[in-house]
Amino acid sequence: MECLSEVPHAPLDRRPRKRQRLGWDVGPEIPQIKFCGQEVANVISAVTLGLSSSGVVSSQVAEELLHVATPPLREDDKDGHYVFAVGDNLTSRYRINAKMGEGTFGQVLECWDRERKEMVAVKIIRGIKKYRDAAMIEIGMLEQLCRYEKSRSSCVQIRNWFDYRNHICIVCEKLGPSLYDFLRKNNYRSFPIAVVREVAKQLLECIAFMHELRLIHTDLKPENILLVSPEYIKVPDYKVSSRSLKDGSYYKRLPKSSAIKVIDFGSTTYDQQDQSYVVSTRHYRAPEVILGLGWSYPCDVWSVGCILIELCTGEALFQTHENLEHLAMMEWVLGPLPYNMLKRRDRQAEKYVRKGRLNWPEGCASRESMKAVMKLPRLQNLVIQNVEHSAGDFIDLLEGLLRYDPDGRLTAQEALKHPFMTERSER
Structure with missing residues (x-):
């Protein structure tokens, strides 16, 4: 018996209700049946398929029974x-x-x-x-x-x-690995800029399409972007360090295809539907979310900017678990936060601001926190260190995607028309 629910086309009723006992959960007690020397108990479909008086069935029928056998509770x-x-x-x-x-x-x-x-x-x-x-x-x-x-x-x-x-x-x-899993298995080696461009184009097209439907993904990150194919090739890694050579890891992986798909729409929401909860995984969270200024389509665009930097460097840009440190990292990489944003912060974010500026380093939690911020390079230096071609256009695109003021941030459609995106990719 198979009781599969059809995909709903009407609005879903999310009121709590008692779950029905489904056909594959509970069934009538069936005596043990002998299958050519093997004992198989409680096979639900045995009655409908038919048994001989001795309880012995052919191997063909046994195989059919095993196909629909319910696993133990x-x-x-x-x-x-x-x-x-x-x-x-x-x-x-x-x-x-x-x-x-x-x-x-x-x-x-x-x-x-x-x-x-x-x-x-x-x-x-x-x-x-x-x-x-x-x-x-x-x-x-x-x-x-x-x-x-x-x-x-x-x-x-x-x-x-x-x-x-x-x-x-x-x-x-069924798709291939996530971009995060690919980076992890590649010892966090970066993607070539041509692959970053191809991924960026597809990701921005997806976000632009969702925004046209008034949908905000809210949780874009490398874990939620999957390569369509798991296939890859190995190429020499010319940036390999002497330490890596000792491990024999002087080759890195490149995906055979740069085709991607976005997953995990469990946090997706309509614009202005509900802004009572925090959106985005920490590393990809926009400043307006941290400051409690509300959020909309631009928070997806900020996440895209963080993701592209991670693909070209191999590491997440803002590796932190605390709001003030996160904002300080933004300032260290991108420059000071605008006064008008700091002034409008909500009550929960008041402790992050003092005398009209970010309360840093005075408010930092520890010396380790201060070191974590100060070790970060400026955005321009970060890109130049990791990108050999098209660095100037890529920096300009990132500055548009990571603009503090959400009203001034590039939209997904605008980003798709940027010179970096329209440049021909060469691997």
Whole structure:
């Protein structure tokens, strides 16, 4: 029995309700059945497929039974993650092949789709209400985006979704590694500027498309940008250090294809819908968000600027976990924050400002914090150190994407027309 939910086309009802007992969760007790010497218990579909009087079935029927066999009920782990075993079924349609990743939302599993005869990625959400609610929002956003042809080249495509043992499962096309995972496995070596340009173009096209629909992603970061293909080549790394040579890592990886897709729309919102919560992962958070000045489309553009710097250097630009230090890093790299922004900060950000300027270094938490800020180079020097070609145009683009005042920041559409973006890429 297969009870899959169709993707909703009407507004979702997010009121809490008792979950129905699904067909694959609970079934009638079936006596143990003998399959050519193997004992297999509680196979739900055995009754419908038919048994001989001796309880012995052919290997062909046994295989069909195993295809729809329900895995044993297991308790979630302490964090609400679904507990599985490779080879388990997620309904009779999907078979778990491998684990692809894990995050605060839950897990992503590689599964074989028996109906479409292809590998897919199934995002299994933690069995906790706030994550389930976010998953339902993401499903609605994915469905809306998938109605438009433009989304197919830039946004991950949803295939299906269903509720399995109190876990929302979102089935999507299987893609390659995230840009963060690619950097990590590449020992945080930077991408060539030509690849950075190609990624930037696709990312900005995706954001421009979303902004046309009045949608703000709010959580853009390298972890949420996936390469379409996992294939890569190895090339000599001419910038390798003597220390790396001892490790034999004088080659670096380059993706065979620069095609990307954006994922994770669980935090996506309509403009002006709700500004009561903090958006963006820390390293990619815009200054107006930290100062409590409200946020809109420009916060996505700021995140894009931070991501592009990370791709060309191999490391996140603002590696911090504290607001005042974060703002101080911005000033060290980009120059002083405008007085009018500091003046309009909200009550929670008052402690970051003193006498009309950032309360730094007076308010810094420790000597280590001060060192972390002072070791950062200016934006121009940072790019010149890592980019051999088109450095001037790239710096100019970044200065537009990372402009403090959100009203003066480049829009995604404007950024796509920048000379750096229109320059022909040569690997």
